[in-house]
Amino acid sequence: MARVEVVMPKMGESIMEGTVIEWSKSIGDTIEQDETLLEIATDKVDSEVPSPASGVLVEILAEVNDTIEVGNVIAIIETDASAAGDAGSAKEEAPAKDEAPAEEEEPTAAAEDNEDASDDKPSANVEGDTPPQREGSDGRFYSPLVRSIAKEEGVSMEELESIEGSGAQGRVNKQDVLDYLNKKKSSKSEAPKLSKPVDKPAAQPSSSSSPSAGDRISAGEIKVNWPSENVEIIKMDRMRKLIADHMVKSKQTSAHVTTFAEADVTNLVNFREKNKGRFQQENGFKLTFTPFIIEATIQALREYPLMNSSVDGENIVLKRDINYGIAVSLGESGSGGLIVPVIKNAGEMNLHGLARATNDLARKARSKQLSPDDLVGGTFTLTNYGSVGNLMGTPIINQPQVAIFGTGAIKKRPVVMETEIGDVIAVRHMLYLSMSYDHRIIDGALGGAFVQRVVQLLESFDPNRTI
Helix, strand or coil: CCEEEEECCCCCCCCCEEEEEEECCCCCCEECCCCEEEEEECCCCEEEEECCCCEEEEEECCCCCCEEECCCEEEEEECCHHHHHHHHHHHHHCCCCCCCCHHHCCCCCCCCCCHHHHCCCCCCCCCCCCCCCCECCCCCECCHHHHHHHHHCCCCHHHHHHCCCCCHHHCCCHHHHHHHHHHHHHHHHHCCCCCCCCCCCCCCCHHHCCCCCCCCCCCCCCCCCCCCCCCCCCCCCHHHHHHHHHHHHHHHHCCEEEEEEEEECHHHHHHHHHHHHHHHHHHCCCCCCHHHHHHHHHHHHHHCHHHCEEEECCEEEECCCCCEEECEECCCCCCCCEECCEECCHHHCCHHHHHHHHHHHHHHHHCCCCCHHHHCCCCEEEEEHHHHCCCCCCCCCCCCECEEEEECCCEEEEEEEEECCEEEEEEEEEEEEEEEEECCCCCHHHHHHHHHHHHHHHHCCCCCCCC
8 A cells, every 4th residue: 555644734934723624525536636635724814735646535534624733644645556446446336425426517607707806817719629638838737627627618728728717826626617618608698799809998997987876896795695584694604703803803902093084196097097008018917006005105104103013012013124914805796705915025115016016916815826924914004995986984903003094986076276376176086095093002193194194195196207
């Protein structure tokens, strides 16, 4: 017999244990090297565990919901063909109740694509007829289930490689393939055949528009239907319980105060509008307003260093490095929850670097590719409640930080402006800002001065600068 032990993997410098969420394989199942064996969770992030070898799963030593220390054995894989055959035969003779071979699984209806997450997805019209392979040209592994579905649905290897995977290290899983097929079928049935390409009308800037009454807004809420009974009980999933605990702990720890201000960001809006097309063409991702807000708040943090600190008992811990957290909502009208990845050493980056780092973290968060180290060490956080059209909010501090900055939707409004010829009313792009801060160490004067400094920086934005 040749057996390989599967151990609880190390998930980051500060992570010492993990909890088993779900086994993708059962005892007696055949598994290929690098195929997903199980999913585990830490208090920071969920992740898939790939098989270290090909063979048959002969022992499972950790049940669902068990918490196991890093390095402990959680399963045994038999790699010897003859020994593995006995386990495989036993599996075939006594299949689990209601279990069907992977090849017989029926595709389910896919969730709607998230607009932000799908902008960079390749087109479904990919030429090629190479049958699905175990490994792609980019080194990505494709599991037997994924290859089986692709083969049955006539998806070529070239198409598989065009799918943006949501698994660990960008791996394509079953749901990714089903989503791709749903999107492909929808586009075929809805889009009329055209003799020549037709340019899409340019999208209106989100800064001056709001969703229409009939639009479905992506909110990342818990996925529920209208209850059929008078009362329905919904059990929180693990992510929602973590968020709930974190929010309550923050309120119990800090004395929250929120300050509001508004900024005229017309110069910034015009600059982005002028440069966003060239920027996306040169860099492959969109230029959003977020890196500009981050840049302004970083400059203000350097002028007001107490805002980049934490409280430890009776001590105030000032931080030299600015590790910038960005709140990211996961999922499309699903139970994805909220996560705050961190741009490490953001204070050392220029505007272009902040734009790239922001895009990379958001992409990794939505495709479940974040590591635990991406979620720790933050010293200041930004949240954007304007992403769904809201003007202002009172965010909860992300512990152990002492402040969190919030931005609303940018809207056109008539504004009274002072000019050399007197007061005039002009249409300007206006942005509400808010900041919740820890009143134990930050007084109203300091909190208000910080927010007003950010306002000054945004309003004095140089429209002739380069990026």
